[in-house]
Amino acid sequence: MYDIAIIGAGPAGATLARLIAPKYKVLLIEKRRLDDPARYEKNGKCCGGLLAPDAQAVLARLGLGLPNHVLADPQIFAVRAIDFNGGNERFYQRHYINIDRTKFDLWMAALIPGTVDAKWGCRCTGFSRTDEGYALRLANGTGTGTNSFTEQARVVVSAEGSTSALRHLVLQQRRDPRDPRDPREQHDPHDPIPKYVAIQEWYRTKNHHPYYSALFDSRITDFYAWTIPKGEYVLFGAALKPGPDDPARFVELKDKLFTIGLLSGDLHKKEGALIFRPSRLRHLLTESDDIAFIGEAGGWISPSSAEGLSWAMESAIAMAHSLASGLPGASRRYRFLTVSMRRHLLNKTLKAPFMYHPLLRNLAMRSGLFSLEPAEVTPSYKK
Numbered sequence: 001m002y003d004i005a006i007i008g009a010g011p012a013g014a015t016l017a018r019l020i021a022p023k024y025k026v027l028l029i030e031k032r033r034l035d036d037p038a039r040y041e042k043n044g045k046c047c048g049g050l051l052a053p054d055a056q057a058v059l060a061r062l063g064l065g066l067p068n069h070v071l072a073d074p075q076i077f078a079v080r081a082i083d084f085n086g087g088n089e090r091f092y093q094r095h096y097i098n099i100d101r102t103k104f105d106l107w108m109a110a111l112i113p114g115t116v117d118a119k120w121g122c123r124c125t126g127f128s129r130t131d132e133g134y135a136l137r138l139a140n141g142t143g144t145g146t147n148s149f150t151e152q153a154r155v156v157v158s159a160e161g162s163t164s165a166l167r168h169l170v171l172q173q174r175r176d177p178r179d180p181r182d183p184r185e186q187h188d189p190h191d192p193i194p195k196y197v198a199i200q201e202w203y204r205t206k207n208h209h210p211y212y213s214a215l216f217d218s219r220i221t222d223f224y225a226w227t228i229p230k231g232e233y234v235l236f237g238a239a240l241k242p243g244p245d246d247p248a249r250f251v252e253l254k255d256k257l258f259t260i261g262l263l264s265g266d267l268h269k270k271e272g273a274l275i276f277r278p279s280r281l282r283h284l285l286t287e288s289d290d291i292a293f294i295g296e297a298g299g300w301i302s303p304s305s306a307e308g309l310s311w312a313m314e315s316a317i318a319m320a321h322s323l324a325s326g327l328p329g330a331s332r333r334y335r336f337l338t339v340s341m342r343r344h345l346l347n348k349t350l351k352a353p354f355m356y357h358p359l360l361r362n363l364a365m366r367s368g369l370f371s372l373e374p375a376e377v378t379p380s381y382k383k
């Protein structure tokens with residue numbers, strides 16, 4: 001019997017495991033092999049890999065500094081915002097740290113103390129309530145080599161990210177049996193949190209732009225798209241409302257970027273992920289009967305920028321604090337300890353219309369408020 005089982009060792013799960021290891025008997029389940037840096041390509045996580053100032057502040061609170069090998073070229077001080085609806089373009093100063101996300105996850109995993117019983121390459125496939133806590137169904141390996149087994153824990157923490165199986169199962173159990181909607185007809189009828197499909201492509205290029213570009217085009221998406229330089233690559237990604245024409249919309253925007261020279265080079269790899277975009281507090285799921293949800297599994301992610309790293313680590317700190325006074329009631333205390341995070345999330349939703357309502361964005365960008373005046377007489381994008 002473990003005190004706590006954490007499912008997922010991304011930034012949320014790895015942070016929590018490290019913080020609570022001295023006090024509890026912890027089981028950590030992670031389907032990636034983050035114990036093995038040699039499997040770099042297979043350990044990848046679809047992400048832009050930008051550490052925003054909020055995430056830097058949480059790392060500072062955790063007493064951590066980034067090792068050099070986690071950084072990716074170049075370091076970025078500017079966002080080039082392009083509004084294809086209003087025909088506006090502006091540069092804004094932002095202090096991001098550009099990282100290799102896979103190396104970041106490997107580094108965080110390496111910080112987890114050996115006293116944590118970490119099962120790498122292991123998936124959690126389900127759970128059931130027992131008298132003392134939970135029985136977790138786990139599976140090692142894939143295909144015919146799969147080895148299934150069960151482990152017991154008093155408290156379970158889902159840190160599985162946006163594809164959290166536990167979130168899905170808990171919400172399914174809460175579903176009103178009188179709800180007439182056919183579950184197969186909708187993307188996920190149990191879970192009201194808005195979901196986006198992120199598609200991201202890596203291009204090997206010699207034509208590097210030393211900034212992060214944020215691209216707005218309401219014909220393509222009501223969220224946004226981006227390019228990020230990353231070493232010898234440039235990443236092009238977009239967060240799209242799930243639908244059959246996703247790939248076509250992605251290609252339409254990509255063609256536009258090739259035409260204006262923002263994107264160039266040869267396709268190296270393509271990846272995808274689900275992104276949550278909470279717009280109301282009820283979209284958050286913090287706890288349910290001794291199961292706590294931290295990181296994106298709980299809905300913790302900025303609805304205005306899709307920045308999730310600070311929220312992942314911040315929610316892990318809140319959960320660690322709630323566990324400091326013992327196991328009973330910890331998940332309920334966690335709900336209380338995330339009040340300031342809820343307030344922060346509300347502030348982000350208030351900011352969102354200025355970025356995503358075409359008229360308000362047009363006004364904000366035309367005003368030039370907070371933007372940088374390019375030093376060149378004729379900026380390169382106008383040549």
Ligand SMILES: Cc1cc2nc3c(=O)[nH]c(=O)nc-3n(C[C@H](O)[C@H](O)[C@H](O)COP(=O)(O)OP(=O)(O)OC[C@H]3O[C@@H](n4cnc5c(N)ncnc54)[C@H](O)[C@@H]3O)c2cc1C
Nearest residue numbers: 008010011012031047048049050124160161295296308309
């Ligand atoms: C395309 C894209 C770009 C992004 N760019 C940025 C960015 O630049 N900056 C930023 O701050 N945020 C960004 N985000 C958001 C950020 O990546 C996430 O919010 C963040 O990773 C959440 O951390 P987490 O620990 O909660 O979950 P994750 O990082 O998703 O980690 C979850 C972990 O759980 C494991 N897991 C899942 N299910 C199971 C299971 N059943 N059994 C065992 N293990 C399991 C996974 O393998 C994974 O390691 C981006 C997201 C996307 C999709």
